[in-house]
């Protein structure tokens with residue numbers, strides 16, 4: 479990474495902003511003096527290990543210091559973002575759900591906009607971080623975006639903006655889906671008299687181990703389902719009941735609702 483490049487994160491103390499900022503620092507992709515973060519309420523202790531990180535309240539000051547600006551406020555706060563003339567024309571990387579390239583470009587005064595979609599696993603650098611770049615973003619800037627976002631896990635450029643809207647539901651919200659499954663499994667184990675600590679350990683190790691096995695196999699998850707149905711043991715009984723109960727439809731309806739929400743305010 480260029481020693482001269484300064485990154486500004488608007489909302490850099492928040493959940494996603496700090497996950498990205500800290501990943502970039504811990505991975506030595508940026509040095510502390512290359513990072514500026516803003517929030518309305520002032521500095522938090524997020525960057526206390528890096529005293530050279532500049533924390534500001536004024537986004538126009540951030541924009542004047544930064545070469546590249548990450549926007550990491552909640553969607554409802556977009557309308558209040560003012561980066562002034564200093565930010566005009568700069569490369570903007572928006573992490574916002576429900577805000578189109580057009581809306582971000584209009585609010586920030588730059589048509590060099592990338593939309594990227596993290597997820598909560600960015601905190602442990604296991605996010606899957608898809609992104610879409612508007613036409614005005616050149617190849618070297620696209621490479622820079624890929625390098626910055628990879629600090630949080632795996633990043634991938636997408637061919638169409640509508641894919642970001644869809645993936646906001648699938649992967650952006652994604653850590654919530656196994657959390658809901660884990661909650662249901664935990665409640666079931668507790669109802670069956672398993673002590674809380676053992677139930678939690680069992681659920682977590684099963685979901686983590688099962689996911690890692692799928693990743694390791696690299697095959698269609700449906701193959702594993704079919705294999706276990708064909709095995710015709712206890713798993714097959716459970717799978718059949720869940721399939722007949724239309725678990726797949728319930729999941730798809732949930733993803734549809736999240737997708738509609740991700741698209742709804744777009745202009």
Ligand SMILES: NC(=O)C1=CN([C@@H]2O[C@H](COP(=O)(O)OP(=O)(O)OC[C@H]3O[C@@H](n4cnc5c(N)ncnc54)[C@H](OP(=O)(O)O)[C@@H]3O)[C@@H](O)[C@H]2O)C=CC1
Nearest residue numbers: 489491492493494517518519550551552553574575596598
């Ligand atoms: N959390 C998640 O799992 C995911 C979030 N996203 C997207 O990431 C974005 C950020 O979400 P998240 O990190 O969860 O939100 P948070 O609420 O945790 O963080 C937002 C931050 O923005 C700051 N902020 C708000 N307005 C301003 C302003 N005008 N100037 C400077 N800072 C400001 C807030 O601080 P203060 O109030 O002090 O100003 C806060 O620290 C959202 O748009 C969301 O859609 C995408 C995928 C997953």
Ligand SMILES: O=C(O)[C@@H]1CCC=N1
Nearest residue numbers: 575646647650651652
């Ligand atoms: O729930 C949300 O709106 C944010 C965006 C995607 C995931 N979390």
